[in-house]
Amino acid sequence: MSTLGPVVGYRPGLVDLHPPGSASSCIPQVWERSRLEWHSRDGGDPLSILSAFLTAAGLPVNDLSQSRTVTDTVCGAAVLLAPPSCVASPAPGVPDLVAVVYGHTPPPAPPVPAARPVPAARVGLWTPSWSPAEHAAAVSAVREAIARGDVYQANVVGHASAPFAGDPRAALARVAALPGARYGGVLSGGGTADTASWWVACASPETLVEVADGRAVTRPIKGTRPATPQGRAELLASAKERAEHIMIVDLERNDLGRVARTGTVRVEELFAIRRWSRLWQAESTVSARLAAGVGLAELLGAVWPGGSVTGAPKLAAIDVVSALEPVGRGPSMGAAGWIGHGPDGRLRLDLGLTIRTVAVADGLAHVWAGGGIVWDSDPVAEVAEAAAKTAPIKAALAA
Template sequence: MTRNRPDVVEALPLVEVDAPGAPPGCRRRLVETARLHWSIGDGGDPADLAQRFLAAHGVDRDDLARPGRHDPDAAVCGAALYLSAAAGAYAIGVSPGAPSPAPALPDLVVVVYHHTDRQAAPRPPTPWRLGPWRDSWTPAAHADAVGAVRAAIARGDVYQVNVVGHAAAAYTGDPLPALTRLAALPGARYGGTLHGPGWALGCASPETLIAVEHGRLVTRPIKGTRPATAAGRRDLLASAKERAEHVMIVDLERNDLARVARTGSVRVDELFAVRRWCDLWQAESTVSAAPADGLGLADLLRAVCPGGSVTGAPKHAALARIAALEPVGRGASMGALGWVGPDRLDLGLTIRTAAADGDLLHLWAGGGITWDSDPAAEVAEAAAKAAPIRALLAG
């Protein structure tokens, strides 16, 4: 853990906060006052560490059923929170999988911000060059992993597993402006950045991992993808395979929320709605529940992380397959990124996410595998998800 100094807010440097979910009216009048970095090798429970660190710095989320209030004139505004997929698995006692290809990136980051009356200046532009992308596995190896999941399904070990690939490219210059551009992608509900010493990540995610909205816990799993054409939309709506895969994940999310919800309050508010992200149609559902009395942030994170749409069903068995099959860790991808304030919680799932570490830029993409999956089609789908991000990062 690191603590910024000095403690006098007026003496701290201004920052323009770009974390997803940060209050829009506050973003250019904030100073960072405290920061927690944690990695799996540090030991302890990351979910509990996050909750206790936030409470110690004025953001008490020990009871999410108790409404809070954001006061733009108060000292504390809120905090950016990032939790890696590996940390989510670790917190529930499951293997975090292969080592991350971006080891400088922590597995948990919490950054607390205070209001100030000053205004942050925009970040000056710098030269930027991105080299060719190098994939961590070949299309054939990716297809073999799809085949291995299908074999596990045939044995009855799992029903569905999300398989993710990785690519890296060398760069020169400041990566943060390039990562910031990701927020401009159409459908980037959780567009934003977070950075620290020697690392930065940028997100263009359309998917809500967990939020508290109007007193209810809300998750919006996305599962099912087609090209954003009229024919692609018809095909997605008509696909029995995509609908079955989607409903399976909705059921998983219902079960996850039921563990931390008031009895009988879980409901599916919207099922298989087709929405657009860049040049793709995607199917999204909304599942919500009333939080149980006394539900704290730590218990909620352990219930929903890693997200069901990027793991599979059953979740623990799917995570075991992921750890065995994926040669490279998920790093910044498939985790949680967003904002925790006195009045709100809004965390996106870090799909469509890139990270810079040292001299390399990293990107991850994948998809859910069922018995009906075609290996070549799954490889093509992952490439289609990565293509808009690769193009924008090249700049």
């Protein structure tokens, strides 16, 4: 379903609500030209629908293996893509696919109203979709699946919701501005800029896939510790975290290999320590030259959903966690980012994995977090790790 509407990702004079991953040079002047909002109930293949919509809007995504020029009148498109799920989302009002195409010139519309006060949002008590004991039991169930040989690793994701009232823009802008948020940004829809029915804020540090001049890059993150000197030392010394991380790097190498020129897949950096908010995380960089003719649908078909939020083997891991998680992942653990002008005017694709993501819809705020489970995972520690990942988001919402 394609709709045109006045909802924008950025409103001068209000709070900074730029789209996730948008080019900094474009942010002050972007305006919405067209929009796609699609729910799985609408039917069809979301990757093909997205590719066709962006191509029709003037973004040449049908062949990413070579450098392509973007027309000057199109700035680019913000994209939000939820992971496929057989479990109902706790935020059904948020579309499963959103693409907002922005113009690159001043909008043909009346001037934006002057700045006005933004009333503070109010966040109630958080209610998890499962108890700590139930979360720990799911971790143990994954360990049993590993013992049976069903999977090597699976990523278990939990969810919590809280009553939410008031204007969400300032709160979501704080989420998007969390330290280390490479894909910090906000999207909204379902109404006007002042009466949107759904909002999604992303503060993700993780690259699902980035493409420029035919070169594709993914940066999987696996391994977490508190952002202290001791936490950093523990992460570097942990054989468990390193083994879990390398499993996902191998999976990402295989995913990229499906759409790469033969012999071009490279691990450029392995187990580098990066900081996100209050946490240290381990990140690697895997790259490849795309094979001739690989378009957006083929690329996303290979790498989405990301290996670090599914597991290995990917399809088997998805089956395991789908039977364990109490609610769907909604817009989390999918993709969000920007497809449009790069610094040189050429097409740039930069999609983050929607970890560290919050949705607001129907009077509720929703957060998701989890972690990769391997044979020697400690259920109690995994529950604590998920809580540590959502804590900065909850704090930003309530500030």
